[in-house]
Amino acid sequence: PADRTVLLTGAAGGLGTLMRELLPAYGYALRLLDVAPVEGAPDAITADLADTAALREAVRGVDAIIHLAGISLEAPFDRILRANVEGTYNLYEAAREEGVRRIVFASSNHAVGYTPRPRAGDPLIPVDTPRRPDTFYGLSKCFGEDLAQLYWDRHGLETVSVRIGSCFPEPTSVRMLSVWLSPADAARLFHAALTAEGVGHTVVYGSSANTRLWWDLTSARALGYAPQDDSEPHAARLVAEQGELDDANPDHAHLGGHFCTNPPRWPH
Numbered sequence: 470p471a472d473r474t475v476l477l478t479g480a481a482g483g484l485g486t487l488m489r490e491l492l493p494a495y496g497y498a499l500r501l502l503d504v505a506p507v508e509g510a511p512d513a514i515t516a517d518l519a520d521t522a523a524l525r526e527a528v529r530g531v532d533a534i535i536h537l538a539g540i541s542l543e544a545p546f547d548r549i550l551r552a553n554v555e556g557t558y559n560l561y562e563a564a565r566e567e568g569v570r571r572i573v574f575a576s577s578n579h580a581v582g583y584t585p586r587p588r589a590g591d592p593l594i595p596v597d598t599p600r601r602p603d604t605f606y607g608l609s610k611c612f613g614e615d616l617a618q619l620y621w622d623r624h625g626l627e628t629v630s631v632r633i634g635s636c637f638p639e640p641t642s643v644r645m646l647s648v649w650l651s652p653a654d655a656a657r658l659f660h661a662a663l664t665a666e667g668v669g670h671t672v673v674y675g676s677s678a679n680t681r682l683w684w685d686l687t688s689a690r691a692l693g694y695a696p697q698d699d700s701e702p703h704a705a706r707l708v709a710e711q712g713e714l715d716d717a718n719p720d721h722a723h724l725g726g727h728f729c730t731n732p733p734r735w736p737h
């Protein structure tokens with residue numbers, strides 16, 4: 470895809486920074502957008518998702534969009550509404566108006582966060598498990614997935630909704646041993662989501678090939694995603710520090726972990 474220009478929204482964030490480093494190796498030319506300045510990228514577009522004129526210009530001429538921008542933790546409903554619900558709608562409208570063919574949407578495991586965590590011997594959680602958002606944040610990801618379905622059915626705009634687990638350089642908790650998406654696997658998955666044929670609207674979980682995986686990667690693999698990493702080498706250290714997940718601990722009862730009990734708040 471050497472000639473493919475991709476708009477990366479949320480380029481100043483944690484995942485955006487990792488993808489700015491990793492995706493150019495796949496041949497993409499990245500156009501960057503964030504409401505915050507993007508360090509080391511003077512050409513980045515500084516715009517809020519509320520700015521429909523700026524979005525229209527930002528999406529003009531791109532082959533695809535990776536949509537990471539938004540509030541990534543729990544926040545008051547009005548803020549989630551503006552950034553994640555209206556913001557994602559504004560981006561889809563701009564994409565529709567400018568004829569963009571595909572969006573990769575950063576959904577989240579918190580769209581299904583209240584799903585009970587599988588115990589030993591339970592089947593993996595399928596992508597069509599009923600949505601059970603654990604926060605207003607997770608609810609906004611359910612909206613994004615439904616918006617994506619509408620824009621496919623009505624307008625033929627394709628989306629891969631990636632229910633990302635935890636994408637950080639290393640897993641830092643015992644829960645993350647199950648849900649970790651290594652940055653290198655995230656780049657593999659986004660590349661697969663950008664290049665697979667005929668995705669319509671496809672929902673996938675975004676994780677590495679973790680030994681302790683909780684959910685089913687079949688739909689991700691069907692895109693051509695072949696994860697190379699596994700969190701298990703971090704297990705001995707994390708379990709020694711934190712202990713195994715405890716069936717009596719409410720923080721450990723659901724896929725969403727502590728988002729179900731004491732969600733981390735958006736600091737800004």
Ligand code: NAI
Pocket residue numbers: 478479480481482483484485502503504505516517518519536537538539540541542551552556575576577578632633634635636637
């Ligand atoms: P982050 O909070 O580090 O980055 C989000 C970026 O979006 C920030 O740079 C922020 O300035 C920008 N942003 C927020 N509101 C905006 C607005 N109204 N207009 C323009 N830009 C705005 O989050 P992170 O970790 O990089 O996540 C990226 C995306 O992936 C988010 O949508 C998040 O919900 C999703 N995700 C991330 C996971 C992870 O493990 N990192 C897990 C599941 C989902």
Ligand code: 15L
Pocket residue numbers: 541542577578579633634635636725
């Ligand atoms: C998310 O959706 C958050 O954006 C990210 O910061 C992590 O907390 C992740 O989920 C997680 O579940 O660990």
